[in-house]
Amino acid sequence: MAAVSTFVFLVILIHRLCHNSAIDVLSPGSSLSAEQSINVLRSRNGRFICGFYNISPNASTFSIWFSNVSERPVVWSANPLHPVYSWGSNVKLNFDGSMVLKDYTGQTVWTNNVSSSIAGQAQLLDTGNLIVKGKGDIILWQSFNSPTDTLLPTQRINVTTKLVSTNRLLFMMNASGVLDSLGQFQGSDSTSFMAADWGRHIIRRLTLDYDGNLRLYSLNDNGTWSVTWMAFPQLCKVYGVNGRNGIFIDQSDWGEGCRPKINITCDEEKVKFVHLPNTNFYGLDLSAQRSVSLNFCKQICLSDYKCNGFAYFQGFCVYYRMLFETNRCS
């Protein structure tokens, strides 16, 4: 009998130990280390993992990623451009709520900048949001407020947040917006789009990819992703697309945007329109006319010195004043 209860006790203990190695909270004073792959936080639904993600045998980033997903599972990184050595690096939650990532030399690589008199624990939520709680469960810091290249459902983007792709392309909105749990993105301006497989119980991410295109993905049962919406269906290069909500290269700041490579003149002889099939521009300053010919639409654009291009579909003419930040006659 004693042997049996010892066995049961051991089984329970082992179960508890296993369970404790996969928890969703980190208590003040504790840390996660880079060298032990089991030393991670797991969201309660098992969907997300937070810890050190190996980007090469010796380098890792403090990240959040999808569990059970084969392709591109990372959704957030504290130090995407400054990976740490995978041996001897760690991230610690201090009693003041500060989370500090140190590399093996002890040098601080990243911190969440929290300094609170009373801090609680850090928790990886089912949404994929890593939060640090303070007294009365107020949120002192959350990873959702500093996205890298991906937005998850319920994660809000606004004028102060931006998506940064791995090769430093940026996506920003001059408004706030959120992807809901059904797969619809709604901005506080007129920006709105919907997943082709709109509906419940689908795991999604909205990612600014390496090519500068913004894509909405749904997770397949086999752990791969399907694209269910993308900002630019046909363009292979979208750098330089500009306006209120733009994707552009990091070197220029938000106010400046991109500059066209050429100086566009007002000389009609020298102006040529280029046909861009299957292209649309969202949220730009524009005017429109109905029931006009293609040639008339072109003439409206040519005669308006601010016009930088037009869209034409079955008599419907829309002309753009803000394709580029600079006007055509600058």
Ligand SMILES: *[C@@H]1O[C@H](CO)[C@@H](O)[C@H](O)[C@H]1NC(C)=O
């Ligand atoms: C992950 O995969 C394991 C084994 O295939 C499965 O038991 C578990 O339910 C999966 N978790 C999620 C969140 O899909």
Ligand SMILES: *[C@@H]1O[C@H](CO)[C@@H](O)[C@H](O)[C@H]1NC(C)=O
């Ligand atoms: C990783 O680090 C070890 C120890 O410093 C070194 O021997 C090994 O060559 C490194 N591996 C790579 C792929 O850089």
Ligand SMILES: *[C@@H]1O[C@H](CO)[C@@H](O)[C@H](O)[C@H]1NC(C)=O
């Ligand atoms: C913390 O503060 C530093 C210095 O002001 C800043 O560079 C860094 O982006 C901040 N980190 C976060 C997570 O806000």
Ligand SMILES: *[C@@H]1O[C@H](CO)[C@@H](O)[C@H](O)[C@H]1NC(C)=O
């Ligand atoms: C934008 O979001 C950040 C958190 O991500 C918040 O601190 C800030 O107040 C928001 N700004 C606006 C203008 O809503």
Ligand SMILES: *[C@@H]1O[C@H](CO)[C@@H](O)[C@H](O)[C@H]1NC(C)=O
């Ligand atoms: C995974 O599932 C998707 C959708 O069902 C399918 O199109 C794709 O071929 C599958 N991929 C693999 C590697 O099985």
Ligand SMILES: *[C@@H]1O[C@H](CO)[C@@H](O)[C@H](O)[C@H]1NC(C)=O
């Ligand atoms: C952003 O929005 C504000 C207020 O609507 C507007 O004044 C400003 O010109 C916009 N900025 C850009 C770059 O479109």
Ligand SMILES: *[C@@H]1O[C@H](CO)[C@@H](O)[C@H](O)[C@H]1NC(C)=O
């Ligand atoms: C465009 O104009 C600016 C200022 O007049 C000039 O410095 C620049 O070289 C011009 N660029 C091209 C491509 O002609």
